[in-house]
Amino acid sequence: MxxxxxxxxxxxxxxxxxxxxxxxxxxxxxxxxxxxxxxxxxxxxxxxxxxxxxxxxxxxxxxxxxxxxxxxxxxxxxxxxGSPVGGKGAPRDELAIKLALAVTTPGVDVPRVVQTQRTATMSALQQLTRLKVRAGDDAGDLAWSLVLDSLVFRAEAEIRWLDHCDARVARAALARTAVAAPAAPAAAPAPERGRR
CATH class of the missing domain: 1.10.10.10 (Winged helix-like DNA-binding domain superfamily/Winged helix DNA-binding domain)
Known part of the structure; x- marks a missing residue:
């Protein structure tokens, strides 16, 4: 800012x-x-x-x-x-950093970290939505209404991103499990009976 x-x-x-x-x-x-x-x-x-x-x-x-x-x-x-706001020099995203470190730190329950954040973000989104309903489309408070819109859209985007993270973490866990599980030996064919 x-x-x-x-x-x-x-x-x-x-x-x-x-x-x-x-x-x-x-x-x-x-x-x-x-x-x-x-x-x-x-x-x-x-x-x-x-x-x-x-x-x-x-x-x-x-x-x-x-x-x-x-x-x-x-x-x-x-x-x-007259100039666009660029991504360069953007503030650090603590949530992205937290999840990046969570997936690389042994013993961290990453799905739980994601779910805890999703619950908090959903709660914040509900509060923002209530504020937006109270503010209505009052042109006299357009500045605050635009800020609210921005916060609502960011919360919605964060929830989508958390869903994406949850899916990626689950796929990675399945891939690790598949690699770690030893391949079962192929069963020998059963001898045929009744033929000579």
Whole structure:
């Protein structure tokens, strides 16, 4: 997630201080990826250093300083919105790592690991579906609705992937069993009776 570009997008709406930016980000995403206010202010410092935002006016009664986006900031924001999000630099997928290590670690009940995750993901999917029903198609909350859609689709994809993993693990176990089982000796043909 690009906090840098998220803050620039929020500042495109007008000058804001860090607490406002954090609140608006949480509102837009349903607090799915909560931001730490320290993270917001350290990002604002870097944006200011890079000439993408500047401080606006004097500190408020609480000592907070508002920031506004610069023309260079708008240019970078347009470039971000105009570019696809690539897989490079994607966060590590803890579940994929966990399963990769589970299948290579002796004594791990891999089907149980898969089933435990499937149960948790199914529960999360049900919660997301209930949230989606409550949110409805309210255009006033389109941002949160789109985030919910993304989370629902990811949960559905994770369940499909877990089903795939379960099938692959079962096939691998069958293949290991077939290789490990000694071949039974061929039975000798029974002598024919009654013929001379």
């Amino acid at each position: 690009s906090i840098r570009h998220s803050l620039l997008a929020l500042l495109e709406r007008g000058p804001r201080h860090g607490y406002q930016l954090r609140g608006e980000f949480d509102a837009a995403t349903g607090a799915t990826w909560p931001l730490n206010v320290g993270q917001v202010y350290s990002t604002l410092d870097r944006l200011e250093r890079d000439g993408l935002v500047v401080q606006e006016g004097e500190p408020d009664a609480d000592g907070r300083i508002a920031y506004r986006i610069t023309d260079d900031g708008r240019s970078e924001l347009r470039e971000w919105f």
